[in-house]
Amino acid sequence: MPAVEVVESDSQLVARAQDGDQDAFAELFRRHSDRVFHLALSILGREFAAEAEDVTQEVFLKVHHALASFRGEAELGSWIYRITFNQAVNLKARARYRRPHLDDTVLSHAVSAEPGPHSLLETEQLDQSLSECIHTLPEVYQSALGLYYWMGASVAEVAALLDVPENTAKSYLHRARQLLDGMLKERGYSHV
Amino acid sequence: MSDSDIDPRQAEMDSLLRRSMAAPVPRLSPDFHQVLSRELRRRSQLPNPFGRILLAGYGGVSAVVSIVVMRGQGLGWEAIAVMTLGSLATLELARRLRRRQSGIAAK
Numbered sequence: 001m002p003a004v005e006v007v008e009s010d011s012q013l014v015a016r017a018q019d020g021d022q023d024a025f026a027e028l029f030r031r032h033s034d035r036v037f038h039l040a041l042s043i044l045g046r047e048f049a050a051e052a053e054d055v056t057q058e059v060f061l062k063v064h065h066a067l068a069s070f071r072g073e074a075e076l077g078s079w080i081y082r083i084t085f086n087q088a089v090n091l092k093a094r095a096r097y098r099r100p101h102l103d104d105t106v107l108s109h110a111v112s113a114e115p116g117p118h119s120l121l122e123t124e125q126l127d128q129s130l131s132e133c134i135h136t137l138p139e140v141y142q143s144a145l146g147l148y149y150w151m152g153a154s155v156a157e158v159a160a161l162l163d164v165p166e167n168t169a170k171s172y173l174h175r176a177r178q179l180l181d182g183m184l185k186e187r188g189y190s191h192v
Numbered sequence: 193m194s195d196s197d198i199d200p201r202q203a204e205m206d207s208l209l210r211r212s213m214a215a216p217v218p219r220l221s222p223d224f225h226q227v228l229s230r231e232l233r234r235r236s237q238l239p240n241p242f243g244r245i246l247l248a249g250y251g252g253v254s255a256v257v258s259i260v261v262m263r264g265q266g267l268g269w270e271a272i273a274v275m276t277l278g279s280l281a282t283l284e285l286a287r288r289l290r291r292r293q294s295g296i297a298a299k
Contacts, residue, residue, distance in 0.1 A: 127212045
């Protein structure tokens with residue numbers, strides 16, 4: 001008969017970690033680190049993986065420091081993701097980010113592509129405009145879009161990471177698409 | 193979210209976003225856990241014992257000098273005890289508040 005592996009809940013691990021068990025904290029880290037990293041990445045943007053990793057480290061250092069005062073009134077995950085969101089947004093506000101620009105690689109890519117250089121260049125320009133528009137959206141919309149479209153998270157996962165009900169996550173996505181549609185129209189892209 | 197949930201205009205934007213945002217998702221560095229563990233150990237190290245002894249000695253001498261001065265001014269032992277213990281209690285209260293605030297800040 002195969003051995004049944006008992007999976008400890010977050011709250012059991014928290015209790016052990018509060019008693020100083022480092023293995024329990026390591027397990028909590030393993031459970032949540034990828035989601036923390038992806039949430040940070042969805043706020044900072046795809047060019048800032050190193051910064052998202054710094055945010056992840058800072059979040060877990062804070063969690064480790066404050067775990068003693070965690071009383072379990074909220075889910076551990078919600079607590080960690082809220083810290084992550086604030087940390088990433090603060091970093092984004094503090095740092096002066098370089099914005100990606102249309103460089104030579106876009107042109108060379110366009111020239112070598114099959115559908116024809118003109119059409120590909122137009123696609124690249126549309127993508128560039130879309131990316132610029134996304135950067136003007138509120139952080140929470142940017143994050144929802146990144147998690148859903150880039151990382152392939154489900155609406156339920158987006159809701160969990162942003163600590164909101166599923167319907168709110170759906171409305172973030174809906175509103176973000178609406179705003180982007182309007183912004184692209186203003187830039188002259190009537191048929192996306 | 194299925195396409196039936198959204199109107200045609202939203203569906204167009206949906207497919208544009210799907211195409212435009214498709215890119216490999218970075219992963220945490222393989223040694224990230226080790227780096228974090230090292231940093232945790234470094235931060236949780238206690239201050240050096242010599243510093244703690246020096247600080248405790250300074251606190252003790254200060255308390256004795258204060259008591260002698262207050263006694264010299266003609267204060268009774270009760271008043272001296274209230275003032276000495278009161279300042280120690282304030283110190284402990286401040287330490288607890290700071291801990292609590294760092295917990296709240298992390299939230």
